[in-house]
Amino acid sequence: MASNPETKTNPIEKEIPDLPTHLRILSLNCWGLKFLSKHRTARLQQIGHQISLLSPPPQIVGLQECWTQEDYLTIRSLTKDILPHGKFYWSGVFGGGLVILSKWPIEESSMVRYPLNGRPAAFFRGDWFVGKGVACARIRVGGGVVEVFNTHLHAPYNEGAGKEDSYACHRTAQAWEIGKLMRGARERGSVVVGLGDFNMVPGSLAYEVVTGRGGGVRDVWRERFPESARGAADKGGLEGKVKDLDKGRDSQVDPEGEDWKAKRLDYIFFGCDDDSYAVEDVRVGMTMRHPELKCSLSDHFSVETTLVRSANPSPTSIRPSQTPTLPTTTYDQILSLISTYIARERRQRKQQLTLFWSSVLLVIACHVAIWWSPRNFVAFILLFLSTFGLAGGVLMGLMGFxxxxxELRALKEFAWEVERAREGDAGVEDVTEDKRGE
Incomplete structure (x- = not known):
């Protein structure tokens, strides 16, 4: 019996996954540093409460700087009715501070550490110790998959001090890594959601890398407001208002006034193979104060967006070729950044190893001198110097050796990838590998 051709199903239509018509997403840096963030417990509890009150409720939430599991469990208990699934990501010495909450079950998850991730010598900054990376979650929704990538890139330093940000190379490398992860998810046919505190402004090098290497992911804010400002008009801080609150004095803020000190560091990126999702709405949230403390809920505001899915995505746009490209000048800029940082690290290593061998000589000299010490207090001073010299020397040796x-090896890998992307020549790596050395 012949089949009626009019009843045949378009094979392309079968490829379109059964995904929700709306995706409501929220990203927020909670400022939840244990022992350091003021009013941490009360603020994060209120953050969880405010998320639970949102209408319509979010379906995917990414949190950064939620450092303690105690705060995570508090937020989970307050949001469990709308976000019954969640994952607290463990990383580094103190934890990565990353959390993903979801309306739907998290099918798989992983914590991908960044190869370039700060320096242990900068212990007062802490980026290396928290093990920054990308919290990845694979969420199955009906017949489709949403892959979420939540991150917190390395913070910039020396801004406004007339100095070059010494961590620009780290942040650019991290942007490259999360861009690769998002591109891979899109090539697998998943809906891609990348969110977090990227510590970058629109149009910066890291921003170009994320959007260029992310396989066509789009910034929800720029989709709705393409002419929005790139950075803060006034780079001053809010120290005066914070001090007023600490002293119990309220500080009046015009809710309708423009904040010339604000700049955009938090983002939500999205992408999908059939380009069926579009930005319906995007806004800044969590702008309210804590009802008792009268302070902001965090030192960041949330980014909230609603993505709406077309009922009839164009069949010709399904699974397009998403070859990541960047301008040649951008590749050159990245390579120059890597080269400059490699030279800096080699100088640092030379200094550290010099200090190490100097400490070895100091320890030997002190122990020999103890034999000839005329008095006990002199021997004690020599022993004291040798002990501290040994401790400092061991640290410098660990750093240098x-x-x-x-880090130099990680930089070589990063440079190889950039060169490969720039040249597209399978034989390039053999030449550059020999020239770069260690």
Whole structure:
């Protein structure tokens, strides 16, 4: 019996996954540093409460700087009715501070550490110790998959001090890594959601890398407001208002006034193979104060968006070729950044190893001198110097022999990838590998 051709199903239509018509997403840096963030417990509890009150409720939430599991569990208990699934991501010495909450079950998850991730010598900044990376979650929704990538890139330093940000190379490398992860998810046919505190402004090098290497992911804010400002008009801070609140004095803020100190560091990126999702709405949220403390809920505001899915995506746009491209000048800029940072690290390593060998000589000299010490207090001073010299020397040795060498190798890998992307020549790596050395 012949089939009626009019009843045949378009094979392309079968490829369109059964995904929700709306995706409501929220990203927020909670400022939840244990022992350091003021009113941490009360603020994060209120953050969880405010998320639970949102209408319509969010379906995917990414949190950054939620450092303690105690705060995570508090937020989970307050949002469990609308976001019954969640994952607290463990990383580094103190944890990565990353959390993903979801309306739907998290099918798989992983924590991908960044190869370039700060320096242990900068212990007062802490980026290396928290093990920054990308919290990844694979969420199955009906017949489709949403892959979520939540991150917190390395913070910039020396801004406004007339100095070059010494961590620009780290942040650019991290942007490259999350861009690769998002591109891979899109090539697998998943709906891609990348969110977090990227510590970058629109149009910066890291921003170009994320959007260029992300396989066509789009910034929800620029989709709705393409002419929005790139950075803060006034780079001053809010120290006066914070001090007023600490002293119990309220500080009046015009809710309708423009904030010339604000700049955009938090983002939600999205992408899908059939380009069926579009930005319906995007806004800044969590702008209210804590009802008792009268302080902001965080030192960041949330980014909230609603993506709406077309009922009839164009069949010709399904699974397009998403070859990541960047301008040649951008590749050159990245390579120059890597080269400058490699030279800096080699100088640092030379200094560290010099200090190490100097400490070895100091320890030997002190122990020999103890034999000839005329008095006990002199021997004590020599022993004291040798002990501290040994401790400092061991630290410098670990830095010079292990950490810096590890970082130089990571920089070589990063440079190879950039060169490969720029040239598209399978034989390039053999030449550059020999020239770069260690």
């Amino acid at each position: 292990l950490f810096v060498k590890t």
